[in-house]
Amino acid sequence: KQDKHEKIDKQDRQNKKIDVEVGVLDDKKEAVVENDNTNNNDNIEESEEDADEKLLSKIKGVDLKFAKNILIESNRDQDKVYWDDIAGLEQAKESLMETVVYPFLRPDLFIGLREPVSGMLLFGPPGTGKTMLARAAATESNSTFFSIQSSSLTSKWYGESEKLVRALFQVAKAKAPSIIFVDEIDSLLGKRSGDGDDDTSRRLKNEFLVQWSDLSKAAAGRIDDDNEPPARVLVLAATNLPWAVDEAARRRFVRRQYIPLPEPETRLAHFKKLLNNTKNSLSDEDMKELVELTEGYSGSDITSLAKDAAIWPIRELGSKMLALKEIEIRPMSLDDFKHSMKNIRPSVNREGLAKFEEWAKEFGSSG
Numbered sequence: 001k002q003d004k005h006e007k008i009d010k011q012d013r014q015n016k017k018i019d020v021e022v023g024v025l026d027d028k029k030e031a032v033v034e035n036d037n038t039n040n041n042d043n044i045e046e047s048e049e050d051a052d053e054k055l056l057s058k059i060k061g062v063d064l065k066f067a068k069n070i071l072i073e074s075n076r077d078q079d080k081v082y083w084d085d086i087a088g089l090e091q092a093k094e095s096l097m098e099t100v101v102y103p104f105l106r107p108d109l110f111i112g113l114r115e116p117v118s119g120m121l122l123f124g125p126p127g128t129g130k131t132m133l134a135r136a137a138a139t140e141s142n143s144t145f146f147s148i149q150s151s152s153l154t155s156k157w158y159g160e161s162e163k164l165v166r167a168l169f170q171v172a173k174a175k176a177p178s179i180i181f182v183d184e185i186d187s188l189l190g191k192r193s194g195d196g197d198d199d200t201s202r203r204l205k206n207e208f209l210v211q212w213s214d215l216s217k218a219a220a221g222r223i224d225d226d227n228e229p230p231a232r233v234l235v236l237a238a239t240n241l242p243w244a245v246d247e248a249a250r251r252r253f254v255r256r257q258y259i260p261l262p263e264p265e266t267r268l269a270h271f272k273k274l275l276n277n278t279k280n281s282l283s284d285e286d287m288k289e290l291v292e293l294t295e296g297y298s299g300s301d302i303t304s305l306a307k308d309a310a311i312w313p314i315r316e317l318g319s320k321m322l323a324l325k326e327i328e329i330r331p332m333s334l335d336d337f338k339h340s341m342k343n344i345r346p347s348v349n350r351e352g353l354a355k356f357e358e359w360a361k362e363f364g365s366s367g
C-alpha cells in the first residue's frame with residue numbers, strides 16, 4: 001500500500017470524506033468538542049443529538065465514551081456510494097443484494113430458514129472496489145454504516161480496543177439495520193493474533209468473536225415480543241490476505257466473495273465513467289487499445305492512471321495555463337494515458353494473483 005498512486009487515492013478519499021473510520025477518530029477530546037459545537041448549532045442537529053442521547057441511554061454495559069464516538073462517526077455526513085458508481089463486479093453486487101439489501105429492506109420475508117448470514121467476506125487484490133462495495137451495500141439497503149480499520153484497533157486503540165468493539169456492536173444493534181465493515185480483517189482475526197503471548201490481541205479477537213456470535217444467536221433464536229423481526233446487523237469484512245484469516249473465523253463468514261481484478265469490459269466501463277466529465281479525444285478504437293494496455297490494472301490503478309493522464313494537457317502548459325480559458329485547454333488523448341502508464345504500473349503481480357485464485361477455488365463462494 002505504499003506506492004504512489006495508492007497514496008493519491010487515499011488522499012482523494014480523505015478529501016471527499018467518504019472514509020469513516022471509527023477506529024481513527026482522533027481522540028476523545030476532539031469528539032467532545034464536536035459535540036459541543038453541534039449543541040450550539042441549529043435545531044435540526046440538536047434533535048439528532050437528542051435522538052442519539054436517547055439511544056445511548058438504552059445501551060447497557062458499554063463505555064459511553066466509545067459509544068458516543070461511534071455514533072458521531074456513523075452520523076457524519078458522507079458522500080454516499082451507489083451500485084452505479086462501481087464499474088462491473090456484477091456478481092459481487094448480486095451476492096450483496098441477496099445477503100444484505102433484500103433481507104434488510106424486507107426483514108419480514110427473511111426469517112427462519114431464510115435468516116440472512118451474519119458475516120460476509122470480500123477478498124481479493126487491493127484496490128478492486130471492496131470498500132466501495134461495502135459502502136454501496138449500506139446505501140442500497142438503507143442501513144447504518146460503521147467502518148473500522150483493523151490496524152487502528154490493534155495499534156492506536158491497543159488496550160482499549162476491546163471496549164471499542166463492545167460498544168461498536170451494541171451501537172450497531174441499536175441503530176439496526178447496520179453494517180459493520182471491517183477492513184484488513186486478517187489483522188484482527190488472523191491466524192497469529194490468537195496465539196503466542198500477545199494477550200491483548202487475543203482478548204481483542206475473542207471479544208470480537210463473542211460479540212459477533214451473540215448477534216447471530218439473537219437473530220437465530222427469536223422474534224421479539226412485539227412480533228418485530230430481530231435487529232439486523234451484518235459483519236462485512238475485507239482482506240487482501242484471506243489465507244491469513246483464522247480458520248474458525250473463516251467459517252463464520254458464510255459467504256466469501258472473490259473480488260478479482262477487473263475484466264476488459266469492467267475496465268472499459270470504468271474508463272468511460274472516469275472520462276465522462278473530462279474533455280477527451282479518445283475514439284472507440286483508442287478505448288479498445290487502452291483497455292488492452294491496462295490488463296492487470298486494478299480499479300484503483302485505473303483511477304490513478306486516468307487522474308494522472310488528465311493532468312498532461314495542463315502540465316505541458318506550465319505557467320501559461322494561468323492565462324488560458326478552460327475551453328482553450330486541449331482534450332485528453334490516448335497518448336496522455338500512454339505517457340502516464342510509464343509511471344503508473346499495475347500494483348498486483350501475476351504470482352500474487354494466482355494465490356488469490358487458488359484460495360477462491362478452495363474457499364470462495366461460487367455464484
Ligand code: ADP
Pocket residue numbers: 009013085086087088089125126127128129130131132133238270298299300301303
Ligand atoms: P479495496 O477496498 O478493494 O482496496 P477500494 O474500494 O478502496 O478498494 O477502491 C479504491 C479506489 O479505486 C476507489 O476509491 C475508486 O476510486 C477505485 N475503484 C476501485 N474499483 C472500482 C470500481 N469497480 N469502479 C469504480 N472505481 C473503482
